[in-house]
Amino acid sequence: MSTKSPVSQLPPSERTRVKRLPARAAYERATIDAILDEALVCHVGFTLDGQPFVIPTAYARVDDGLLVHGSAASRMLRGLAAGLPVCVTVTLVDGLVLARSAFHQSMNYRSVVILGVATLVSEPDEKLRALEAIVDHLIPGRWAEVRPPNEKELKATSVLRLSLAEASAKIRTGGPLDDEEDMSLPCWAGVLPLRVMASAPIAEPGLACGLPFPAAVTHWGVDRNRIGL
Protein backbone atom coordinates (compact mmCIF):
# COMPACT_ATOMS: atom_id res chain seq x y z
CA MET A 1 0.00 0.00 0.00
CA SER A 2 1.40 3.36 -0.91
CA THR A 3 -0.86 5.28 1.46
CA LYS A 4 1.04 8.17 2.97
CA SER A 5 1.12 8.48 6.70
CA PRO A 6 1.03 11.80 8.55
CA VAL A 7 3.67 10.56 10.99
CA SER A 8 7.14 11.05 9.59
CA GLN A 9 9.33 10.01 12.50
CA LEU A 10 8.76 7.60 15.34
CA PRO A 11 10.58 8.28 18.58
CA PRO A 12 12.09 4.90 19.52
CA SER A 13 10.72 3.42 22.73
CA GLU A 14 13.13 1.76 25.13
CA ARG A 15 11.97 -1.53 23.59
CA THR A 16 12.32 -0.61 19.94
CA ARG A 17 15.57 1.32 20.20
CA VAL A 18 18.14 -0.73 18.26
CA LYS A 19 20.83 -1.81 20.70
CA ARG A 20 23.20 -3.85 18.50
CA LEU A 21 24.95 -1.64 15.92
CA PRO A 22 22.72 1.41 16.54
CA ALA A 23 24.25 3.16 13.51
CA ARG A 24 22.15 0.81 11.37
CA ALA A 25 18.90 1.88 13.00
CA ALA A 26 16.20 3.95 11.33
CA TYR A 27 13.01 5.27 12.84
CA GLU A 28 11.62 7.33 9.96
CA ARG A 29 8.17 6.20 8.93
CA ALA A 30 8.99 6.53 5.22
CA THR A 31 11.87 4.06 5.65
CA ILE A 32 9.78 1.64 7.70
CA ASP A 33 6.85 1.86 5.29
CA ALA A 34 9.03 1.22 2.22
CA ILE A 35 10.39 -2.01 3.73
CA LEU A 36 6.94 -3.19 4.80
CA ASP A 37 5.51 -2.40 1.37
CA GLU A 38 8.24 -4.26 -0.51
CA ALA A 39 8.48 -7.54 1.41
CA LEU A 40 6.11 -10.44 0.80
CA VAL A 41 5.88 -12.19 4.16
CA CYS A 42 6.24 -11.18 7.78
CA HIS A 43 7.24 -13.36 10.73
CA VAL A 44 4.82 -13.14 13.65
CA GLY A 45 6.21 -13.90 17.11
CA PHE A 46 4.05 -14.67 20.12
CA THR A 47 4.43 -16.66 23.33
CA LEU A 48 2.22 -19.47 24.61
CA ASP A 49 2.95 -21.09 27.98
CA GLY A 50 6.43 -19.59 27.96
CA GLN A 51 7.31 -20.98 24.51
CA PRO A 52 7.83 -18.44 21.72
CA PHE A 53 6.45 -19.27 18.26
CA VAL A 54 7.42 -17.57 15.02
CA ILE A 55 5.02 -18.04 12.11
CA PRO A 56 5.42 -16.67 8.57
CA THR A 57 2.36 -15.12 7.00
CA ALA A 58 1.11 -12.67 4.39
CA TYR A 59 0.27 -9.12 5.46
CA ALA A 60 -0.32 -5.59 4.28
CA ARG A 61 0.42 -2.15 5.62
CA VAL A 62 -2.38 0.43 5.56
CA ASP A 63 -1.58 3.84 6.96
CA ASP A 64 0.02 3.28 10.36
CA GLY A 65 -1.08 -0.29 10.85
CA LEU A 66 0.07 -3.73 9.81
CA LEU A 67 -2.71 -6.17 8.92
CA VAL A 68 -2.54 -9.95 9.05
CA HIS A 69 -5.27 -12.48 8.44
CA GLY A 70 -5.83 -16.14 8.98
CA SER A 71 -8.26 -18.82 9.95
CA ALA A 72 -10.52 -17.69 12.77
CA ALA A 73 -9.72 -21.06 14.35
CA SER A 74 -5.95 -20.66 14.31
CA ARG A 75 -4.05 -20.69 17.56
CA MET A 76 -2.05 -17.65 16.49
CA LEU A 77 -5.03 -15.52 15.48
CA ARG A 78 -7.00 -16.44 18.59
CA GLY A 79 -4.03 -15.75 20.85
CA LEU A 80 -3.28 -12.39 19.29
CA ALA A 81 -6.94 -11.36 19.30
CA ALA A 82 -6.98 -12.15 23.02
CA GLY A 83 -4.25 -9.58 23.59
CA LEU A 84 -0.98 -11.53 23.62
CA PRO A 85 2.07 -9.28 23.14
CA VAL A 86 3.34 -9.72 19.61
CA CYS A 87 6.45 -8.99 17.59
CA VAL A 88 6.18 -8.82 13.81
CA THR A 89 9.43 -8.80 11.84
CA VAL A 90 9.88 -8.21 8.12
CA THR A 91 13.23 -8.86 6.46
CA LEU A 92 14.59 -8.17 2.98
CA VAL A 93 17.94 -9.70 2.07
CA ASP A 94 19.69 -7.39 -0.40
CA GLY A 95 23.06 -9.04 -0.82
CA LEU A 96 25.94 -11.08 0.49
CA VAL A 97 28.90 -9.06 1.71
CA LEU A 98 32.22 -10.76 1.04
CA ALA A 99 34.89 -9.39 3.34
CA ARG A 100 38.54 -10.37 3.47
CA SER A 101 38.16 -11.90 6.95
CA ALA A 102 35.71 -14.44 8.27
CA PHE A 103 34.73 -12.06 11.05
CA HIS A 104 33.53 -9.34 8.68
CA GLN A 105 31.49 -11.51 6.31
CA SER A 106 28.05 -9.98 6.37
CA MET A 107 24.76 -9.44 4.59
CA ASN A 108 23.06 -6.38 3.29
CA TYR A 109 19.50 -6.32 4.56
CA ARG A 110 16.58 -4.14 5.52
CA SER A 111 14.40 -5.26 8.40
CA VAL A 112 11.55 -3.87 10.46
CA VAL A 113 10.57 -4.97 13.96
CA ILE A 114 7.15 -4.02 15.30
CA LEU A 115 6.11 -4.59 18.92
CA GLY A 116 2.70 -4.24 20.43
CA VAL A 117 -0.68 -5.82 20.96
CA ALA A 118 -2.90 -6.49 17.96
CA THR A 119 -6.60 -5.78 17.77
CA LEU A 120 -9.31 -7.66 15.93
CA VAL A 121 -10.72 -5.89 12.88
CA SER A 122 -14.39 -6.75 13.17
CA GLU A 123 -16.26 -3.86 11.55
CA PRO A 124 -17.46 -5.45 8.27
CA ASP A 125 -16.35 -2.75 5.84
CA GLU A 126 -13.02 -2.24 7.57
CA LYS A 127 -12.45 -6.00 7.52
CA LEU A 128 -13.21 -6.18 3.80
CA ARG A 129 -10.83 -3.29 3.08
CA ALA A 130 -8.14 -5.04 5.13
CA LEU A 131 -8.54 -8.25 3.13
CA GLU A 132 -8.39 -6.21 -0.06
CA ALA A 133 -5.14 -4.64 1.13
CA ILE A 134 -3.61 -8.05 1.92
CA VAL A 135 -4.53 -9.44 -1.53
CA ASP A 136 -3.34 -6.30 -3.31
CA HIS A 137 -0.11 -6.11 -1.30
CA LEU A 138 1.18 -9.15 -3.16
CA ILE A 139 -0.42 -8.38 -6.53
CA PRO A 140 -1.66 -4.82 -6.86
CA GLY A 141 -5.12 -4.69 -8.42
CA ARG A 142 -5.84 -8.39 -7.98
CA TRP A 143 -8.80 -7.78 -5.65
CA ALA A 144 -10.77 -6.20 -8.49
CA GLU A 145 -10.23 -9.26 -10.70
CA VAL A 146 -11.43 -12.00 -8.37
CA ARG A 147 -14.61 -13.04 -6.63
CA PRO A 148 -14.88 -11.19 -3.31
CA PRO A 149 -15.30 -13.22 -0.12
CA ASN A 150 -18.79 -14.47 0.70
CA GLU A 151 -20.40 -14.52 4.15
CA LYS A 152 -19.07 -17.94 5.03
CA GLU A 153 -15.51 -17.10 4.00
CA LEU A 154 -15.59 -13.84 5.94
CA LYS A 155 -16.78 -15.67 9.02
CA ALA A 156 -13.95 -18.19 8.72
CA THR A 157 -11.34 -15.44 8.46
CA SER A 158 -9.98 -13.24 11.22
CA VAL A 159 -8.12 -10.01 10.54
CA LEU A 160 -5.81 -8.38 13.05
CA ARG A 161 -4.26 -4.93 13.06
CA LEU A 162 -0.99 -4.02 14.77
CA SER A 163 -0.13 -0.35 15.17
CA LEU A 164 3.23 0.81 13.85
CA ALA A 165 3.64 3.07 16.91
CA GLU A 166 6.47 0.86 18.22
CA ALA A 167 8.38 0.06 15.06
CA SER A 168 12.02 0.35 14.12
CA ALA A 169 14.07 -0.49 11.06
CA LYS A 170 17.61 -1.79 10.77
CA ILE A 171 19.50 -1.48 7.53
CA ARG A 172 22.90 -2.51 6.27
CA THR A 173 24.10 -1.33 2.86
CA GLY A 174 27.40 -1.09 1.05
CA GLY A 175 30.57 -3.11 0.87
CA PRO A 176 32.58 -4.98 3.48
CA LEU A 177 34.11 -3.12 6.40
CA ASP A 178 37.50 -4.79 6.43
CA ASP A 179 40.25 -4.10 8.92
CA GLU A 180 43.09 -1.96 7.61
CA GLU A 181 45.61 -4.79 8.00
CA ASP A 182 43.49 -7.12 5.82
CA MET A 183 43.26 -4.78 2.84
CA SER A 184 46.20 -6.28 1.00
CA LEU A 185 45.08 -9.90 1.34
CA PRO A 186 44.86 -11.52 -2.11
CA CYS A 187 41.15 -12.11 -1.74
CA TRP A 188 38.23 -10.87 -3.79
CA ALA A 189 35.97 -8.58 -1.75
CA GLY A 190 32.70 -6.92 -2.53
CA VAL A 191 28.97 -7.52 -2.65
CA LEU A 192 26.85 -10.12 -4.41
CA PRO A 193 23.48 -8.36 -4.82
CA LEU A 194 20.39 -10.51 -4.32
CA ARG A 195 16.78 -9.89 -5.16
CA VAL A 196 13.49 -11.73 -5.44
CA MET A 197 12.57 -12.23 -9.07
CA ALA A 198 9.61 -13.75 -10.84
CA SER A 199 9.79 -16.14 -13.73
CA ALA A 200 7.11 -16.82 -16.34
CA PRO A 201 3.62 -17.32 -14.86
CA ILE A 202 2.26 -20.88 -14.96
CA ALA A 203 -1.37 -20.87 -16.04
CA GLU A 204 -3.74 -23.40 -14.51
CA PRO A 205 -4.57 -26.41 -16.68
CA GLY A 206 -8.09 -25.96 -17.98
CA LEU A 207 -7.91 -22.18 -17.90
CA ALA A 208 -10.34 -20.82 -20.49
CA CYS A 209 -8.53 -20.23 -23.74
CA GLY A 210 -7.54 -16.65 -24.45
CA LEU A 211 -7.69 -15.35 -20.89
CA PRO A 212 -4.83 -12.85 -20.69
CA PHE A 213 -2.21 -12.64 -18.00
CA PRO A 214 -3.86 -10.35 -15.48
CA ALA A 215 -2.94 -6.70 -15.35
CA ALA A 216 -2.05 -7.48 -11.75
CA VAL A 217 0.74 -9.85 -12.68
CA THR A 218 2.05 -7.51 -15.32
CA HIS A 219 2.08 -4.73 -12.77
CA TRP A 220 4.00 -6.83 -10.28
CA GLY A 221 6.44 -7.74 -12.98
CA VAL A 222 7.01 -4.19 -14.14
CA ASP A 223 7.23 -2.54 -10.76
CA ARG A 224 8.87 -5.12 -8.60
CA ASN A 225 10.71 -7.40 -10.97
CA ARG A 226 12.20 -7.91 -14.36
CA ILE A 227 9.81 -10.59 -15.37
CA GLY A 228 9.67 -9.14 -18.85
CA LEU A 229 5.99 -9.61 -19.58
Added chain:
Amino acid sequence: MSTKSPVSQLPPSERTRVKRLPARAAYERATIDAILDEALVCHVGFTLDGQPFVIPTAYARVDDGLLVHGSAASRMLRGLAAGLPVCVTVTLVDGLVLARSAFHQSMNYRSVVILGVATLVSEPDEKLRALEAIVDHLIPGRWAEVRPPNEKELKATSVLRLSLAEASAKIRTGGPLDDEEDMSLPCWAGVLPLRVMASAPIAEPGLACGLPFPAAVTHWGVDRNRIGL
Protein backbone atom coordinates in the same frame (compact mmCIF):
# COMPACT_ATOMS: atom_id res chain seq x y z
CA MET B 1 25.78 -27.96 4.77
CA SER B 2 25.04 -31.19 2.96
CA THR B 3 26.02 -33.40 5.89
CA LYS B 4 23.74 -36.38 6.03
CA SER B 5 21.97 -37.11 9.25
CA PRO B 6 21.25 -40.62 10.51
CA VAL B 7 17.77 -39.56 11.58
CA SER B 8 15.34 -39.80 8.68
CA GLN B 9 12.05 -38.99 10.33
CA LEU B 10 11.21 -36.92 13.37
CA PRO B 11 8.13 -37.89 15.33
CA PRO B 12 6.27 -34.59 15.79
CA SER B 13 5.96 -33.49 19.39
CA GLU B 14 2.67 -32.05 20.58
CA ARG B 15 4.31 -28.64 20.13
CA THR B 16 5.71 -29.14 16.64
CA ARG B 17 2.76 -31.01 15.18
CA VAL B 18 1.34 -28.70 12.50
CA LYS B 19 -2.21 -27.85 13.51
CA ARG B 20 -3.34 -25.52 10.70
CA LEU B 21 -3.67 -27.38 7.38
CA PRO B 22 -1.89 -30.53 8.62
CA ALA B 23 -1.80 -31.92 5.07
CA ARG B 24 0.98 -29.39 4.41
CA ALA B 25 3.14 -30.71 7.24
CA ALA B 26 6.36 -32.66 6.80
CA TYR B 27 8.52 -34.22 9.46
CA GLU B 28 11.15 -35.99 7.35
CA ARG B 29 14.66 -34.86 8.16
CA ALA B 30 15.65 -34.75 4.48
CA THR B 31 12.83 -32.28 3.79
CA ILE B 32 13.66 -30.14 6.82
CA ASP B 33 17.38 -30.18 6.03
CA ALA B 34 16.85 -29.15 2.40
CA ILE B 35 14.86 -26.08 3.45
CA LEU B 36 17.39 -25.10 6.10
CA ASP B 37 20.26 -25.55 3.67
CA GLU B 38 18.66 -23.43 0.95
CA ALA B 39 17.48 -20.37 2.89
CA LEU B 40 19.77 -17.48 3.76
CA VAL B 41 18.39 -16.12 7.02
CA CYS B 42 16.41 -17.50 9.93
CA HIS B 43 14.10 -15.63 12.29
CA VAL B 44 14.90 -16.22 15.95
CA GLY B 45 12.05 -15.79 18.43
CA PHE B 46 12.56 -15.41 22.17
CA THR B 47 10.69 -13.78 25.03
CA LEU B 48 11.99 -11.18 27.47
CA ASP B 49 9.76 -9.90 30.27
CA GLY B 50 6.72 -11.30 28.50
CA GLN B 51 7.48 -9.53 25.22
CA PRO B 52 8.37 -11.73 22.23
CA PHE B 53 11.16 -10.58 19.93
CA VAL B 54 11.84 -11.89 16.43
CA ILE B 55 15.31 -11.17 15.04
CA PRO B 56 16.62 -12.14 11.59
CA THR B 57 20.11 -13.59 11.46
CA ALA B 58 22.50 -15.79 9.50
CA TYR B 59 22.84 -19.46 10.42
CA ALA B 60 23.98 -22.86 9.28
CA ARG B 61 22.83 -26.41 9.75
CA VAL B 62 25.40 -29.02 10.70
CA ASP B 63 24.13 -32.56 11.19
CA ASP B 64 21.14 -32.32 13.51
CA GLY B 65 21.77 -28.85 14.84
CA LEU B 66 21.15 -25.28 13.76
CA LEU B 67 23.95 -22.83 14.51
CA VAL B 68 23.65 -19.09 14.97
CA HIS B 69 26.29 -16.59 15.97
CA GLY B 70 26.44 -13.01 17.10
CA SER B 71 28.08 -10.53 19.36
CA ALA B 72 28.81 -12.02 22.77
CA ALA B 73 27.29 -8.82 24.16
CA SER B 74 23.97 -9.12 22.33
CA ARG B 75 20.78 -9.37 24.31
CA MET B 76 19.58 -12.23 22.12
CA LEU B 77 22.74 -14.31 22.39
CA ARG B 78 23.03 -13.80 26.13
CA GLY B 79 19.37 -14.64 26.67
CA LEU B 80 19.50 -17.79 24.59
CA ALA B 81 22.77 -18.92 26.16
CA ALA B 82 21.07 -18.54 29.54
CA GLY B 83 18.45 -21.08 28.51
CA LEU B 84 15.49 -19.05 27.24
CA PRO B 85 13.07 -21.14 25.17
CA VAL B 86 13.56 -20.30 21.51
CA CYS B 87 11.74 -20.72 18.21
CA VAL B 88 13.73 -20.49 14.99
CA THR B 89 11.78 -20.21 11.76
CA VAL B 90 13.11 -20.39 8.22
CA THR B 91 10.89 -19.47 5.27
CA LEU B 92 11.32 -19.75 1.50
CA VAL B 93 8.73 -18.03 -0.69
CA ASP B 94 8.39 -20.01 -3.92
CA GLY B 95 5.55 -18.23 -5.67
CA LEU B 96 2.34 -16.27 -5.63
CA VAL B 97 -0.80 -18.33 -6.14
CA LEU B 98 -3.48 -16.48 -8.10
CA ALA B 99 -6.86 -18.03 -7.44
CA ARG B 100 -10.19 -16.98 -8.91
CA SER B 101 -11.50 -15.84 -5.52
CA ALA B 102 -10.00 -13.52 -2.93
CA PHE B 103 -10.36 -16.22 -0.29
CA HIS B 104 -8.13 -18.69 -2.12
CA GLN B 105 -5.29 -16.35 -3.03
CA SER B 106 -2.22 -17.94 -1.54
CA MET B 107 1.53 -18.36 -1.67
CA ASN B 108 3.72 -21.32 -2.35
CA TYR B 109 6.28 -21.63 0.41
CA ARG B 110 8.49 -23.98 2.38
CA SER B 111 9.06 -23.23 6.04
CA VAL B 112 10.66 -24.91 9.03
CA VAL B 113 9.88 -24.22 12.68
CA ILE B 114 12.32 -25.41 15.36
CA LEU B 115 11.55 -25.26 19.07
CA GLY B 116 13.90 -25.86 21.95
CA VAL B 117 16.61 -24.43 24.14
CA ALA B 118 19.94 -23.50 22.60
CA THR B 119 23.33 -24.29 24.07
CA LEU B 120 26.52 -22.29 23.91
CA VAL B 121 29.23 -23.75 21.68
CA SER B 122 32.32 -23.02 23.72
CA GLU B 123 34.82 -25.79 22.87
CA PRO B 124 37.35 -23.86 20.71
CA ASP B 125 37.57 -26.25 17.76
CA GLU B 126 33.83 -26.87 17.67
CA LYS B 127 33.24 -23.11 17.78
CA LEU B 128 35.62 -22.56 14.87
CA ARG B 129 33.93 -25.29 12.82
CA ALA B 130 30.56 -23.69 13.59
CA LEU B 131 31.74 -20.30 12.35
CA GLU B 132 33.14 -21.98 9.24
CA ALA B 133 29.75 -23.58 8.62
CA ILE B 134 27.95 -20.25 8.98
CA VAL B 135 30.31 -18.51 6.52
CA ASP B 136 30.17 -21.41 4.07
CA HIS B 137 26.39 -21.74 4.31
CA LEU B 138 26.02 -18.47 2.42
CA ILE B 139 29.01 -18.92 0.11
CA PRO B 140 30.37 -22.47 0.00
CA GLY B 141 34.15 -22.52 0.22
CA ARG B 142 34.48 -18.91 1.34
CA TRP B 143 36.05 -19.83 4.70
CA ALA B 144 39.15 -21.15 2.94
CA GLU B 145 39.60 -17.86 1.07
CA VAL B 146 39.53 -15.41 3.97
CA ARG B 147 41.52 -14.64 7.10
CA PRO B 148 40.25 -16.84 9.95
CA PRO B 149 39.10 -15.18 13.17
CA ASN B 150 41.77 -14.12 15.65
CA GLU B 151 41.61 -14.48 19.42
CA LYS B 152 39.93 -11.13 19.95
CA GLU B 153 37.29 -11.78 17.30
CA LEU B 154 36.56 -15.23 18.69
CA LYS B 155 36.13 -13.77 22.15
CA ALA B 156 33.71 -11.16 20.84
CA THR B 157 31.57 -13.80 19.11
CA SER B 158 29.15 -16.25 20.67
CA VAL B 159 27.90 -19.34 18.88
CA LEU B 160 24.73 -21.17 19.83
CA ARG B 161 23.44 -24.57 18.76
CA LEU B 162 19.79 -25.55 18.64
CA SER B 163 18.94 -29.23 18.20
CA LEU B 164 16.60 -30.17 15.36
CA ALA B 165 14.88 -32.72 17.62
CA GLU B 166 11.72 -30.58 17.70
CA ALA B 167 11.46 -29.39 14.12
CA SER B 168 8.68 -29.48 11.58
CA ALA B 169 8.26 -28.27 8.03
CA LYS B 170 5.22 -26.85 6.28
CA ILE B 171 5.05 -26.75 2.51
CA ARG B 172 2.59 -25.50 -0.08
CA THR B 173 3.14 -26.28 -3.74
CA GLY B 174 1.05 -26.21 -6.90
CA GLY B 175 -1.72 -24.11 -8.31
CA PRO B 176 -4.76 -22.48 -6.73
CA LEU B 177 -7.43 -24.62 -5.08
CA ASP B 178 -10.47 -22.87 -6.44
CA ASP B 179 -14.04 -23.76 -5.58
CA GLU B 180 -15.89 -25.66 -8.28
CA GLU B 181 -18.38 -22.83 -8.79
CA ASP B 182 -15.57 -20.33 -9.48
CA MET B 183 -13.93 -22.33 -12.24
CA SER B 184 -15.72 -20.57 -15.05
CA LEU B 185 -14.99 -17.03 -13.86
CA PRO B 186 -13.23 -15.05 -16.61
CA CYS B 187 -10.13 -14.61 -14.51
CA TRP B 188 -6.56 -15.72 -15.10
CA ALA B 189 -5.46 -18.26 -12.53
CA GLY B 190 -2.14 -19.89 -11.85
CA VAL B 191 1.20 -19.39 -10.18
CA LEU B 192 3.82 -16.66 -10.46
CA PRO B 193 7.04 -18.45 -9.45
CA LEU B 194 9.49 -16.45 -7.36
CA ARG B 195 13.11 -17.09 -6.50
CA VAL B 196 16.08 -15.29 -5.02
CA MET B 197 18.57 -14.43 -7.71
CA ALA B 198 21.97 -12.80 -7.74
CA SER B 199 23.07 -10.10 -10.11
CA ALA B 200 26.64 -9.24 -11.08
CA PRO B 201 29.04 -9.00 -8.12
CA ILE B 202 30.18 -5.49 -7.17
CA ALA B 203 33.92 -5.47 -6.45
CA GLU B 204 35.25 -3.20 -3.73
CA PRO B 205 36.90 -0.01 -4.93
CA GLY B 206 40.63 -0.42 -4.50
CA LEU B 207 40.53 -4.18 -4.93
CA ALA B 208 43.91 -5.32 -6.25
CA CYS B 209 43.81 -5.51 -10.02
CA GLY B 210 43.37 -8.95 -11.48
CA LEU B 211 41.89 -10.63 -8.41
CA PRO B 212 39.33 -13.06 -9.82
CA PHE B 213 35.77 -13.49 -8.68
CA PRO B 214 36.11 -16.08 -5.95
CA ALA B 215 35.34 -19.69 -6.67
CA ALA B 216 32.89 -19.28 -3.83
CA VAL B 217 30.78 -16.74 -5.68
CA THR B 218 30.90 -18.71 -8.88
CA HIS B 219 29.78 -21.77 -6.99
CA TRP B 220 26.87 -19.91 -5.44
CA GLY B 221 25.90 -18.65 -8.86
CA VAL B 222 25.96 -22.02 -10.52
CA ASP B 223 24.25 -24.02 -7.83
CA ARG B 224 21.77 -21.61 -6.38
CA ASN B 225 21.15 -19.01 -9.04
CA ARG B 226 21.35 -18.01 -12.64
CA ILE B 227 23.97 -15.37 -12.12
CA GLY B 228 25.71 -16.44 -15.30
CA LEU B 229 29.31 -15.93 -14.22
